[in-house]
Amino acid sequence: MPLKAGEGWILPAGATGICEYDEALSFLRLEVPENLLADVSFERHSDFRPLMYQVPYYTEANRGLIPQYDNRFNLASWEPWLTYDSVSLGAKLDKPTLIVHSEGAAVPQGAHAFYALLPGEKSELWLDGFSQFDFYDRSEPVTIAADAAAAHFTRVNASRQIDPEDRAAIIDTITDIAAGADRHQWDRVRRAFADEVTLDYTSLWGGKPIAQPADEVIRQWSGFLPGFDETRHLVTNHTITGLQGEKATAEADFQATHRIGTDLWVLIGRYHYELAKVNGGWKISALTMTATHETGDRALTQRAAERAPKTR
Structure with a gap:
């Protein structure tokens, strides 16, 4: 859906080329003056006008656009996910594991802690200079991660071949x-x-x-x-x-x-x-x-x- 920021309306980044974009644009053409629209392409990574870039995410205390918004739905949908301890499960994962992450992506300290607990064969690849959104929108980190995963499974499967x-x-x-x-x-x-x-x-x-x-x-x-x-x-x-x-x-x-x-x-x-x-x-x-x-x-x-x- 289109989001209002100040006096203007901004379409979410990444909407270009999908039906949600067309529906949102049709709504805006009818309801919003042309001079208040800002069409931001998902390919323009240096353009931080989309409202999504202004949201404090779950690594920050005042997460969300409206920190005071604490109705029952907010508690029901966010609290279990935010308080769930997924890191401790690393101690029970005894299969060969590859971690691909970036210090600039979400919760790197959690990835480090999870990796430290892994009891079995493990390896990690940390990519410099990539944000959380880069893993969604840019081909470079996705390609690096996919190639690392392919090499990991090739090596692991080869070691599992029994003479x-x-x-x-x-x-x-x-x-x-x-x-x-x-x-x-x-x-x-x-x-x-x-x-x-x-x-x-x-x-x-x-x-x-x-x-x-x-x-x-x-x-x-x-x-x-x-x-x-x-x-x-x-x-x-x-x-x-x-x-x-x-x-x-x-x-x-x-x-x-x-x-x-x-x-x-x-x-x-x-x-x-x-x-x-x-x-x-x-x-x-x-x-x-x-x-x-x-x-x-x-x-x-x-x-x-x-x-x-x-x-x-």
């Missing part, structure tokens, strides 16, 4: 944990673990994840799994969810059946793995089990521990 040999080795490592435990091949299981491993079975037993030497994990597992007449860990739907350098993450679904005589305890869920490449081989450094379904008698674990052969 078939790495994929196979990761799945083999996951298999060694399950099949090795069922067959009581403890050396095989130990080779699949890093020297230190964090196990998270809190979805089943509560408590907290436990970080401990892999040798201690082997001691515990070998102290009760042989007490079952049979265990069968079926692990499937392996997915490599991330790979960067010598770190990887993976997921898989599982069904674990534990039997003593005719008594069964069956657990269904998924595993999340964190892996590290050590001396050319993939080792599991963290394992999280999320149980989604359970049948049978969980107390079989205690019976198995009592039945398992004791080692000195």
